[in-house]
Amino acid sequence: MTASCALQPVIVGAGPAGVRAAEALVAHGLRPVVIDEASRAGGQIYRRPPASLAQRSAQALYGFEARRADAVHAAFDALRERIDYRPDSLVWNAHGGRLDVLHGPTRSTSGVPYGQLIVATGATDRVLPVPGWTLPGVYTLGGAQVALKFQGCAIGQRVVFMGTGPLLYLVAYQYAKAGAKVAAVLDTARLADQLAATPAMLRQPAVFAKGVYYVAWLRAHGVALHSGVRPSRVLGDATESRVDGVAWHDGREERTLACDAVGFGYALRSETQLADLLGCRFEFAPLHRAHLPVRDAAGRSSVEGVYLAGDGAGIMGADAAEWAGERAALALLADHGVAVDTARAETLERKLHKLGGFRQGLERAFPVPSDWAAHAPDELVVCRCENITAGTLRQTVSVNGADEMNRLKALSRVGMGRCQGRMCGVAAAEILAHATGLPLQQVGRLRGQAPIKPIPIQLAACEPAGDAGA
Numbered sequence: 001m002t003a004s005c006a007l008q009p010v011i012v013g014a015g016p017a018g019v020r021a022a023e024a025l026v027a028h029g030l031r032p033v034v035i036d037e038a039s040r041a042g043g044q045i046y047r048r049p050p051a052s053l054a055q056r057s058a059q060a061l062y063g064f065e066a067r068r069a070d071a072v073h074a075a076f077d078a079l080r081e082r083i084d085y086r087p088d089s090l091v092w093n094a095h096g097g098r099l100d101v102l103h104g105p106t107r108s109t110s111g112v113p114y115g116q117l118i119v120a121t122g123a124t125d126r127v128l129p130v131p132g133w134t135l136p137g138v139y140t141l142g143g144a145q146v147a148l149k150f151q152g153c154a155i156g157q158r159v160v161f162m163g164t165g166p167l168l169y170l171v172a173y174q175y176a177k178a179g180a181k182v183a184a185v186l187d188t189a190r191l192a193d194q195l196a197a198t199p200a201m202l203r204q205p206a207v208f209a210k211g212v213y214y215v216a217w218l219r220a221h222g223v224a225l226h227s228g229v230r231p232s233r234v235l236g237d238a239t240e241s242r243v244d245g246v247a248w249h250d251g252r253e254e255r256t257l258a259c260d261a262v263g264f265g266y267a268l269r270s271e272t273q274l275a276d277l278l279g280c281r282f283e284f285a286p287l288h289r290a291h292l293p294v295r296d297a298a299g300r301s302s303v304e305g306v307y308l309a310g311d312g313a314g315i316m317g318a319d320a321a322e323w324a325g326e327r328a329a330l331a332l333l334a335d336h337g338v339a340v341d342t343a344r345a346e347t348l349e350r351k352l353h354k355l356g357g358f359r360q361g362l363e364r365a366f367p368v369p370s371d372w373a374a375h376a377p378d379e380l381v382v383c384r385c386e387n388i389t390a391g392t393l394r395q396t397v398s399v400n401g402a403d404e405m406n407r408l409k410a411l412s413r414v415g416m417g418r419c420q421g422r423m424c425g426v427a428a429a430e431i432l433a434h435a436t437g438l439p440l441q442q443v444g445r446l447r448g449q450a451p452i453k454p455i456p457i458q459l460a461a462c463e464p465a466g467d468a469g470a
């Protein structure tokens with residue numbers, strides 16, 4: 001049975017989740033609008049370089065994931081004529097059944113009405129800053145990977161990667177394999193954390209084996225790997241705009257190492273702002289150490305007609321994103337009276353459920369350092385847009401009695417700048433929880449505000465043009 005033409009589905013995000021959602025809708029006779037701020041489909045993991053750059057093979061770009069990347073790209077390319085695809089298009093606001101969209105190259109705007117919406121907005125790095133992180137030459141791990149994958153360049157000649165999470169070793173491996181000098185990998189997780197997590201991670205033996213391979217490869221190629229460290233600062237000269245090295249504590253003493261660039265991060269955080277503007281209910285998810293929009297096993301949010309899929313509603317990885325995208329599309333169809341393959345829907349839910357144990361293993365292997373806030377010095381810049389330090393945040397707690405994130409924002413301006421708290425919100429919440437002695441879940445989260453990503457100020461001030469055209 002084909003879907004009724006009365007349905008008007010829109011998908012935000014053309015990563016693995018968005019692509020599989022679009023594919024399922026098309027298979028049932030619909031022509032969804034697919035909006036993505038990137039110029040080419042693929043999302044983060046399967047990001048494609050610009051067509052104008054010399055093409056590298058899928059193997060060179062995606063390594064072990066080449067086959068899956070090819071499959072997602074091929075699926076999307078086969079859909080191109082059957083969807084209304086709007087690349088280079090940023091959804092920056094949502095209200096009254098309409099999305100406000102900024103189209104990159106032309107800087108024009110449009111309002112895109114939707115009947116049903118699948119939000120598949122993915123994730124970004126989880127940032128816990130260290131003194132010196134605002135020096136030029138310091139990137140997030142994701143940013144360092146984007147430079148390599150998208151632009152084919154390295155962030156420096158001699159790079160240190162630090163923080164924790166699966167991306168730490170993966171990006172270090174990708175850099176070293178591409179010929180960059182990786183001076184060291186500094187992991188805040190302890191070896192004991194990783195050993196304790198092994199049984200849970202063995203639930204996905206292929207993924208686990210890849211992680212072990214990256215570590216073994218780096219070791220075999222002479223890259224220094226240190227675990228259980230505490231990064232102290234990035235050394236450098238702000239006037240000369242350069243990184244000179246990193247300092248870290250290894251449990252006994254402070255050590256330093258020369259480098260000219262740093263990639264750092266602590267796994268990922270979901271991009272939840274759009275779900276927030278849409279009015280979705282949020283709950284604290286201890287596994288993700290974050291407030292996340294609530295969804296049922298099929299991807300239905302608390303708002304009728306709004307579905308959530310992929311890393312944007314909780315970090316589960318690329319395979320899960322594909323399954324969740326398809327599952328959300330089937331839920332959308334079923335909710336509107338279209339017959340769907342219920343056995344397939346159940347299989348997808350089972351697969352997603354099964355990944356839960358592995359995900360817990362990952363959190364155990366690469367825990368967010370619980371003492372980060374305690375060690376953050378007062379002069380550490382937490383919010384770089386507004387230049388707000390850890391000391392200012394602590395003072396806002398002790399002098400003004402802030403004990404909740406939006407109150408902290410109102411009183412200190414943290415998260416009020418261009419990034420709207422997407423970069424600093426996690427760190428500010430950790431500082432607030434530590435300074436008040438409250439559990440993280442109790443200090444809450446910054447409420448989403450439009451524009452959810454930076455746009456030219458004059459566009460925010462104008463009412464967008466009426467209809468759907470790009």
Ligand SMILES: Cc1cc2nc3c(=O)[nH]c(=O)nc-3n(C[C@H](O)[C@H](O)[C@H](O)COP(=O)(O)OP(=O)(O)OC[C@H]3O[C@@H](n4cnc5c(N)ncnc54)[C@H](O)[C@@H]3O)c2cc1C
Binds near residue numbers: 012042170
């Ligand atoms: C920088 C980075 C690098 C990563 N690298 C790897 C890796 O090498 N290996 C690995 O296993 N995992 C990696 N991950 C994790 C992996 O990318 C995800 O698990 C997977 O891509 C999730 O798929 P998704 O479809 O949910 O989201 P994504 O792939 O992130 O896709 C989301 C899409 O939504 C678009 N979007 C977001 N917000 C808006 C908006 N407001 N308006 C319009 N479009 C929007 C984005 O442009 C993006 O294309 C990485 C994650 C990040 C953040």
